[in-house]
Amino acid sequence: FQRETYAANAIVFRAGEAGEAAYVIDQGCVEILLGPEGDQRRVDVLATGAMFGEIALLDGLPRSATVRTLVPTSLIRIERGHVEGLLRQADPVVQYLVKLLLGRVRSARTDGPPLLGLIPQGQDALSELDPSEQLHNAAVRTLSLAQSLSDGIRLGQLEVHYQAIVLLSDHAVAGFEALVRWRHPVLGLISPDEFIPLAEKTGLIHRVGEFVLRQAVADWAQLRPLCQAGTGHIPFMSVNLSAPELCAPGVVQRIQACLEAHQMAPEELHIELTETIIISSVEVVTHVVQGLRNMGVGVALDDFGTGYAGLDYLQTLPFSCLKIDRSFVERLPNGERSVQIVKSALALSDLLGLSTVAEGIEDAATADLLRSLGCTYAQGFHFARPQLCQALIGPGQV
Ligand code: C2E
Ligand code: CA
Ligand code: CA
Ligand code: CA
Known part of the structure; x- marks a missing residue:
């Protein structure tokens, strides 16, 4: 506009x-x-x-x-x-x-x-x-x-916050997920749930996504030293990509150029895709996911269990990670049925050789339960909330 x-x-x-x-x-x-x-x-x-x-x-x-x-x-x-x-x-x-x-x-x-x-x-x-x-x-x-989102992007009102992803075994930080926010001068901090759908509908998502990727890759040099997980765990930065971004021509090359510009190892970047992405165009999605994996970039299936395409695509696309949606984690304390559902997701992930992140852990009991079920990674307010890079690295460490 x-x-x-x-x-x-x-x-x-x-x-x-x-x-x-x-x-x-x-x-x-x-x-x-x-x-x-x-x-x-x-x-x-x-x-x-x-x-x-x-x-x-x-x-x-x-x-x-x-x-x-x-x-x-x-x-x-x-x-x-x-x-x-x-x-x-x-x-x-x-x-x-x-x-x-x-x-x-x-x-x-x-x-x-x-x-x-x-x-x-x-x-x-x-x-x-x-x-x-x-x-x-x-x-x-x-x-x-x-229009005001478009202005906001230009005026630098977008911010990237980082939420730690931890090892369930000892709560060591394994990586971070980059989550965008819009600091509106009048309305305050606006959640991505409120403006990402609008951005997707209007094409502004390409500018939002470009900003988040650049920022996350640029901040990685400062956040990487905060990852403490031991050998066998490559520290990682996770970035979300929407369907229109994934389908934009040259997306793999742009990601590669961004990594090179900041000398970030491709293995340290994970791209998170939701099941809804997958409904767009099988050929394009397959091509892009394969391109990213060939480059060494990890690809996670986000919000697993919330869409119906998950199982199908888990088979055909070379994902490296599966993220169990918060809605399943939330219901864990409710009893055996929810436990069985998470168990089968973990078994499936294991079978396919993927790593698994459980999302939305808000208390110690849920964390313990997930660990006993064999889940490796976790993300949730119980461990850490999304925060600005500056807040994470602490004052005086810039
Ligand atoms: P998501 O990818 O599933 O991200 C996880 C969301 O769960 C984040 O919400 C995070 O703050 C929230 N969360 C994490 N732990 C907990 C917990 O213990 N309890 C609860 N109640 N919530 C928790 P957020 O940051 O509001 O982001 C919402 C969604 O917006 C994301 O869901 C993602 O789909 C989308 N999004 C965020 N940043 C980007 C981006 O840069 N690009 C794109 N395309 N989408 C983004
Ligand atoms: Ca995500
Ligand atoms: Ca998710
Ligand atoms: Ca979600």
Whole structure:
């Protein structure tokens, strides 16, 4: 997304031009003008939060109105290609609704009064064509949150925190998992669960992921000495990768270049993939996982047990590690059934020659139980919370 600023009385676009972008008013207001140049009449005024120009953007027809600013105005510009990408990924119901809506707009254009190609904020003659106001508001919220995430990345508001992964036998630190956070100037620290899905939907995930990988690899020189696990355990840094990142061309080469730039041994990097990644494209996933493994990088199947693809892919993809999801670990104290489930995950992992990390250990009893079941590694608040590199290495040790 791009922000564009206009002075008062500036033309945003003219009737007849190609519609290459839609706009959300970030600040200011615009008027919508109809009619031939020199004899235009104002048919609407739109203010902050309103979107305009999206119909021409979607159906490719020329703009049917001219838009001019009334005061100095800041607009968020949404490119056609971006919207097309979103639509392709959208829920089939959404795709259908958009199609339906466009069909109605087109026929109204030919038999009815001229249409603006706008979704106005208030109710008016076009309201029959509007998606519900709620839908509209949700879209505007998503777009403005995406805009502020995009700004946040540029302004350095992302942080990487590191959570230790320990050996269950003696609680020695074996490695770390890099976990991203967004330090929003107004909203405070925002959890990745809140912005990663948005980042994935809008393509911002590539910038988020690039930042996390670079930061984690750069911090490794300082964190590596904190790993205490003895012989036979290569210290490691784990980094999460989302489906769109994994499917981006050249991902293996980029990871390799990053490792080389910081002289980090490939064996010391683990990439964590969830089962959902795997639904994307078997060929691509297989190719990338194999490429990473060939380079020496470890690949972990994250959140194991939460998706249905796990078992299938454990067989076909050369993972090196399996992470048992917190939801199973959490239920361990509940009795024999949960114990059996974790036991079979451990047996499976063992059979395939993988190392196993149990996630989300919050108390000593669960840690002891997991150790007695034969699990090697653990991660959880009982051992350590995610922390900034500075906090982990302590003051004065930089
Ligand atoms: P995840 O990969 O399963 O990461 C583990 C999550 O469990 C982290 O949440 C961690 O703080 C939390 N956790 C660890 N131990 C405990 C515990 O004992 N109890 C409880 N209740 N929680 C525990 P976090 O940091 O909020 O991250 C959430 C998710 O966001 C991650 O789940 C991961 O899927 C995603 N994520 C985080 N950083 C990145 C990133 O850089 N890139 C991508 N693509 N996704 C990321
Ligand atoms: Ca993870
Ligand atoms: Ca996990
Ligand atoms: Ca998770």
